[in-house]
Amino acid sequence: MTFDRAIKIAPSILAADFANFGAECAAAEAQGADWIHVDVMDGHFVPNITFGPATCAAIRPHIKGVMDVHLMISPVDAYIDTFAQAGADVLTAHIEAGPHIHRTLQAIRAAGCKAGVALNPGTPASAVEDLMDMVDLVCVMTVNPGFGGQKFIDMTTKIKALRSMIGDRPVHIEIDGGVDPKTAPLVAQAGADVLVAGSAVFKGGSVQNPAPYGENIRAIRAAAEGVWA
Numbered sequence: 001m002t003f004d005r006a007i008k009i010a011p012s013i014l015a016a017d018f019a020n021f022g023a024e025c026a027a028a029e030a031q032g033a034d035w036i037h038v039d040v041m042d043g044h045f046v047p048n049i050t051f052g053p054a055t056c057a058a059i060r061p062h063i064k065g066v067m068d069v070h071l072m073i074s075p076v077d078a079y080i081d082t083f084a085q086a087g088a089d090v091l092t093a094h095i096e097a098g099p100h101i102h103r104t105l106q107a108i109r110a111a112g113c114k115a116g117v118a119l120n121p122g123t124p125a126s127a128v129e130d131l132m133d134m135v136d137l138v139c140v141m142t143v144n145p146g147f148g149g150q151k152f153i154d155m156t157t158k159i160k161a162l163r164s165m166i167g168d169r170p171v172h173i174e175i176d177g178g179v180d181p182k183t184a185p186l187v188a189q190a191g192a193d194v195l196v197a198g199s200a201v202f203k204g205g206s207v208q209n210p211a212p213y214g215e216n217i218r219a220i221r222a223a224a225e226g227v228w229a
């Protein structure tokens with residue numbers, strides 16, 4: 001996985017057909033997705049349950065590019081190796097999920113994955129200030145995690161603070177929740193480069209009719225890249 005600061009669109013399969021994950025991932029990539037975002041929820045850290053490492057491993061062969069696994073689970077550490085073996089390229093843990101995020105990030109890198117740290121809307125940028133050399137990605141939640149289709153919460157001040165904290169390090173800023181063509185320019189302007197979008201990508205399409213995925217991805221990308229025009 002090479003680093004670049006171009007805008008990357010990462011469809012979240014939380015909004016895809018759960019009976020068809022493999023085909024949905026392949027369709028999203030064929031329609032222009034840069035990464036595939038995989039939301040793992042445990043019904044404990046967040047009030048919803050999705051799936052675990054076995055499903056990630058089943059999805060993996062259907063993704064040619066980056067599999068970006070967002071762990072909304074607590075505890076995290078006991079499961080890192082299993083998710084790495086399931087084929088995650090990026091493994092992101094929440095700073096709120098346990099007392100030892102430094103150890104968690106070390107373990108993620110030791111397992112051969114890029115390490116991400118996610119911040120809930122109520123967590124300030126300063127919480128990750130001492131982790132900048134431990135991470136490859138900072139995920140700014142723009143909804144309270146647990147569900148797709150929620151209303152975007154403006155975190156642009158936090159994104160700008162993180163961008164300045166990161167400096168010239170090769171660290172992505174990912175935005176997760178309520179990203180669509182209206183909100184994408186706000187977060188891109190503030191310094192984000194990876195835009196997760198679930199409902200805004202998968203709406204209007206299906207594996208039988210994937211063209212709307214492409215239109216939706218292009219609309220989000222154009223809106224985000226428009227801020228540099």
Ligand SMILES: O=C(CO)[C@@H](O)[C@H](O)COP(=O)(O)O
Nearest residue numbers: 014145146148149178198199
């Ligand atoms: O992690 C999460 C939610 O907890 C996200 O990845 C959502 O799946 C994004 O969905 P939309 O807000 O784009 O519908």
Ligand SMILES: [Fe+2]
Nearest residue numbers: 012039070176
């Ligand atoms: Fe997510």
